[in-house]
Amino acid sequence: MSILSLFGGAGANTFQEQLEQIRPKLYRVAFSWSHNAALADDLVQETLIKALKNAGQLRDPALLNGWLFSILANCWRDHFRQHRETEDIDELEDYRCVSETTPEDEHARSQLVSRVWDAVAKLPMGQRQVLTLVDLEEFPYIEVAAILAIPVGTVMSRLCRARQALKTLLKELAPQQSAQVSQIRRII
Numbered sequence: 059m060s061i062l063s064l065f066g067g068a069g070a071n072t073f074q075e076q077l078e079q080i081r082p083k084l085y086r087v088a089f090s091w092s093h094n095a096a097l098a099d100d101l102v103q104e105t106l107i108k109a110l111k112n113a114g115q116l117r118d119p120a121l122l123n124g125w126l127f128s129i130l131a132n133c134w135r136d137h138f139r140q141h142r143e144t145e146d147i148d149e150l151e152d153y154r155c156v157s158e159t160t161p162e163d164e165h166a167r168s169q170l171v172s173r174v175w176d177a178v179a180k181l182p183m184g185q186r187q188v189l190t191l192v193d194l195e196e197f198p199y200i201e202v203a204a205i206l207a208i209p210v211g212t213v214m215s216r217l218c219r220a221r222q223a224l225k226t227l228l229k230e231l232a233p234q235q236s237a238q239v240s241q242i243r244r245i246i
Contacts, residue, residue, distance in 0.1 A: 073113070076122055077106060083123075083195060084130055090190040091134055093179055101137065105130045127191070127205045177227035185220035188213055193221075 084105060088098035108129050109116075116125050159167075178186060184206075191202045192213070199217075203210045 077109070080123060080126055081106070084126060087127065087190055087195060088130060088134070090178065090194065091183070091187060093175070097137070101130060101133050104133045108133070124197070124201045124204060127197070131187070131205050173228060173231040177224050177231055180227055181220055181223055185216050185223065188216040189220040189224070192217055
């Protein structure tokens with residue numbers, strides 16, 4: 059007997075499917091906040107455990123996403139209270155698929171992604187949280203405010219500052235173009 063069957067009989071499959079669908083989103087957000095794959099996994103696992111234990115508290119199933127992200131934000135805060143880490147560890151895993159793009163395209167793309175991750179990692183935590191929830195996960199401001207337990211005005215101001223800081227950081231992290239282009243000569 060699965061633990062989900064205790065929460066609703068026939069509706070348990072739907073609840074389980076919803077949790078399976080939202081797990082990758084939870085992981086992406088947790089990873090963007092922590093920049094640590096193992097910690098992101100732990101945070102998502104803890105979030106889902108708390109959600110299962112407190113499933114009776116969710117009154118409106120349509121609000122499941124916001125409810126789960128609120129739990130994730132609380133787990134993240136709890137982690138900081140317990141561990142007080144001072145350094146972020148960037149562990150970007152590079153999953154490659156066979157594609158029709160050239161190695162140069164892939165390299166340019168990976169450099170761009172790396173620069174964006176580095177820039178996002180340099181943002182203050184409050185700005186990073188708001189930026190990832192609004193711009194990456196496309197939550198409305200009101201839901202972000204509820205998830206992070208802050209006023210909507212604070213969400214908007216943090217998002218504005220985060221975008222401005224990100225723009226500045228990306229300009230600083232951009233590779234410098236060399237003025238000299240080397241020519242390849244063919245010798246016969």
